[in-house]
Amino acid sequence: MKKYAWRIYLCLIFAVLYIPILTLILFSFNETASTAKFAGFSLHWYKELFSSPETFTALRNTLILAVLSSLISTVIGTAAAEGIYKMKNKLAKSAVMSVTNIPMMNPEIVTGFSMMLLFVAVAGILRMEYESIGFAAMLIAHVTFCLPYVILSVLPRINELGDSLSEAALDLGCTPVQAFFKVKLPNIMPGVISGMAMAFTLSLDDFVISYFVGSSNFQTLPLLIYSMTKKKVTPDMYALSTLIVVAVFVLLLFSNMKKSKGETKKVGGGKK
Amino acid sequence: MAKLIELKGISKSYDSEKVIDSMDLYIRDGEFITLLGPSGCGKTTTLRIIGGFEQADEGELYFEGTEISSVPAYKRQINTVFQKYALFPHLNVYENIAFPLRLKKIKEEEVKEKVTEMLKMVALSGFENKSVSTLSGGQQQRVAIARALISHPKVLLLDEPLGALDLKLRKDMQNELKSIQQKIGITFIYVTHDQEEALSMSDTVVVMANGKIQQIGTPTDIYNEPKNAFVADFIGESNIIDGIMLEDKKVKLASHVFDCVDGGFEKNEPVDVVIRPEDVDVVEPERGMLIGTVTSVTFKGVHYEIIVDIKGFKWMIQSTDYVAPEKTIGIYIEPDAIHIMKKSEYSGKFGDYSSFSDEMDYISNADTAEEF
Numbered sequence A: 001m002k003k004y005a006w007r008i009y010l011c012l013i014f015a016v017l018y019i020p021i022l023t024l025i026l027f028s029f030n031e032t033a034s035t036a037k038f039a040g041f042s043l044h045w046y047k048e049l050f051s052s053p054e055t056f057t058a059l060r061n062t063l064i065l066a067v068l069s070s071l072i073s074t075v076i077g078t079a080a081a082e083g084i085y086k087m088k089n090k091l092a093k094s095a096v097m098s099v100t101n102i103p104m105m106n107p108e109i110v111t112g113f114s115m116m117l118l119f120v121a122v123a124g125i126l127r128m129e130y131e132s133i134g135f136a137a138m139l140i141a142h143v144t145f146c147l148p149y150v151i152l153s154v155l156p157r158i159n160e161l162g163d164s165l166s167e168a169a170l171d172l173g174c175t176p177v178q179a180f181f182k183v184k185l186p187n188i189m190p191g192v193i194s195g196m197a198m199a200f201t202l203s204l205d206d207f208v209i210s211y212f213v214g215s216s217n218f219q220t221l222p223l224l225i226y227s228m229t230k231k232k233v234t235p236d237m238y239a240l241s242t243l244i245v246v247a248v249f250v251l252l253l254f255s256n257m258k259k260s261k262g263e264t265k266k267v268g269g270g271k272k
Numbered sequence B: 001m002a003k004l005i006e007l008k009g010i011s012k013s014y015d016s017e018k019v020i021d022s023m024d025l026y027i028r029d030g031e032f033i034t035l036l037g038p039s040g041c042g043k044t045t046t047l048r049i050i051g052g053f054e055q056a057d058e059g060e061l062y063f064e065g066t067e068i069s070s071v072p073a074y075k076r077q078i079n080t081v082f083q084k085y086a087l088f089p090h091l092n093v094y095e096n097i098a099f100p101l102r103l104k105k106i107k108e109e110e111v112k113e114k115v116t117e118m119l120k121m122v123a124l125s126g127f128e129n130k131s132v133s134t135l136s137g138g139q140q141q142r143v144a145i146a147r148a149l150i151s152h153p154k155v156l157l158l159d160e161p162l163g164a165l166d167l168k169l170r171k172d173m174q175n176e177l178k179s180i181q182q183k184i185g186i187t188f189i190y191v192t193h194d195q196e197e198a199l200s201m202s203d204t205v206v207v208m209a210n211g212k213i214q215q216i217g218t219p220t221d222i223y224n225e226p227k228n229a230f231v232a233d234f235i236g237e238s239n240i241i242d243g244i245m246l247e248d249k250k251v252k253l254a255s256h257v258f259d260c261v262d263g264g265f266e267k268n269e270p271v272d273v274v275i276r277p278e279d280v281d282v283v284e285p286e287r288g289m290l291i292g293t294v295t296s297v298t299f300k301g302v303h304y305e306i307i308v309d310i311k312g313f314k315w316m317i318q319s320t321d322y323v324a325p326e327k328t329i330g331i332y333i334e335p336d337a338i339h340i341m342k343k344s345e346y347s348g349k350f351g352d353y354s355s356f357s358d359e360m361d362y363i364s365n366a367d368t369a370e371e372f
Helices: A002-028 A044-051 A053-086 A090-105 A108-125 A130-161 A164-171 A176-205 A208-213 A221-230 A235-269 B043-051 B093-103 B108-121 B137-149 B167-184 B195-201 B219-224 B229-234 B354-364
Strands: B003-014 B017-028 B032-036 B058-063 B078-081 B155-159 B187-192 B204-209 B212-217 B239-247 B250-253 B256-259 B269-275 B280-283 B290-299 B304-310 B313-319 B328-333 B338-342
Touching: A002 A235, A044 A053, A044 A235, A053 A090, A053 A130, A053 A176, A053 A221, A053 A235, A090 A130, A108 A130, A108 A208, A130 A176, A130 A208, A164 A176, A164 B078, A176 A235, A208 A221, A221 A235, B003 B043, B003 B187, B017 B043, B017 B058, B017 B187, B017 B212, B032 B043, B032 B195, B043 B078, B043 B155, B043 B187, B078 B137, B093 B108, B093 B137, B108 B137, B137 B155, B137 B167, B167 B187, B167 B195, B187 B195, B195 B219, B204 B219, B204 B229, B212 B219, B212 B229, B229 B239, B229 B269, B229 B338, B239 B313, B250 B269, B280 B313, B304 B328
Parallel strands: B032 B187, B032 B204, B078 B155, B155 B187
Antiparallel strands: B003 B017, B003 B058, B204 B212, B239 B250, B239 B269, B250 B256, B269 B338, B280 B328, B290 B304, B290 B328, B304 B313
16 A cells, blocks of 8 residues: 555656656647647647757757867866865865865856856957857856866766776886876766766756857857747747757766666676 | 895885884895884885885985986886785776786787786686676786786885785785795785784895884794894794893893803893793793793693793793693793893883783683673
8 A cells, every 4th residue: 555655656746747848748749839729740840940040050059069068177177176186285175175166056147147247358358349259258158167067076986996096007107197098087987977968968958157148149049948938939949848858868868877887887896 | 136126214204203214224136025014114105115106205215226216106117016906997807917018019919928928827817808896806916916017027016915815815825926926036025014924925024113124134033033022022922021131141030040042241231031932831830940820821723822920920831731720830941942132112012911811811701891
């Protein structure tokens, strides 16, 4: 009896969580623009979506931005994590960790606003139009807010690994750089990958910071959707949202599969 | 044998605590030398300085006559077998052992030949494609040894490599290590806190305490002629008794004058006298040089461990014959079983078995022990 109660409870939670998304997906296949009545299955809104050049550019921008910012923040973040690990002064170390965490704790609206101010000022100093540094500003902003997540994902791995493997590599003839790439990096890879995936999804769906930093000539999908809702929401936005949900779902599935594979490998190894 | 490594006045501190205090030591080519001491004596730090993982605060380190303090670890012809093996989990057995060769971009056929040869030496042929995490502790140890030896270093450092293995396996690996060392003929510098391991494997033993070398010598020298109370106590069991050197070959202890074989002390100089438990014979009280009361007897397998109270000082005697507790016995000591040491900072700190017998009382009174 208790078992059934648990199951019903679980189903309720999932229902609350997913019914809105399922409704959205369902209506993205609706034949008419009605949000109340499902008139029949069609790909009409998808066709409409891809025929709009504006949407297409925004999608392209979003993907370029997400890929670049996740790659850059992963490289910088991994290097930073290694640097923080190697810091000997405990006080300085905790200070650096706090500084790292601030962008994460800080309300996004404040981060976004302050970045906009900074970039406007920089554009002024460089005597350039804000629009012409739009992409660079956006990229820097995205790398900045992704960075702490990468560091927090990589640092525990490095701490766990310790110095012994790197020392063994140095002992066997690796230069410090070789020791990092040949021994340390492969062993902290799961942390690096999950940090990168996190950075990618964060960049993909960021709205608040992009809203402040973005300029008219570099629009991302969240910005586009927002600007459209100001007018009238058309079902092609449902289609777009559906595609995003599917993309995130696939990404999540992929990373979880990789994780569980890694875990079974670890368990199978039976170390200790 | 030529000096291969030489340490001159090496000192090292961590947070103003001196771990190594102005250490001088040289290591000859091809010898099996062991740094022996209790934990915290600076033996591992010494090894890490030789390996290049730590920098000494003061002093010089010579390798084949060249100062190498500032040479990084990866350029030294010294390899290490780490305490926890430090095998690379992302590589299989073959790739772990081949790792140093891959760095040198050696041709695949040659790599294969060398790795196969190494695997044969450490008796792991056929394990090439196994993941290192599936190996037992002893097997991981052998992979670590093979990996450290494949690029033919001049020196192999071993940092308590057998510490994680069980007793039986440890004994086997001791023999194996010794035979590997003799086969390839390179210098092994071995760090351990296990005195038996040190005595059975080494050509030279360096006993360390508090960051200082207490004694350097062959295992027999260290055991038979300990320099001070610390060494005598750390290596094997010892009764260390205050004595007075009346003249050469005559020492007075527990108000009895003994003949001994040592000399070269001042007249009436206070000394520490070491008598090993196995060198004391139990005799009838009337024939004994000293008379005492047995306070406890413990069966140890090969012998009984007998604690005897002689004028308030508790002696340990190892005997194959059983003696009942509370019995009054005499003891007899041959002159060459008496070893005389100069007084040192360690005098009076070691070699009395009174705490030992208290512990025995505590265990035998199991009922009262519950209350503690």
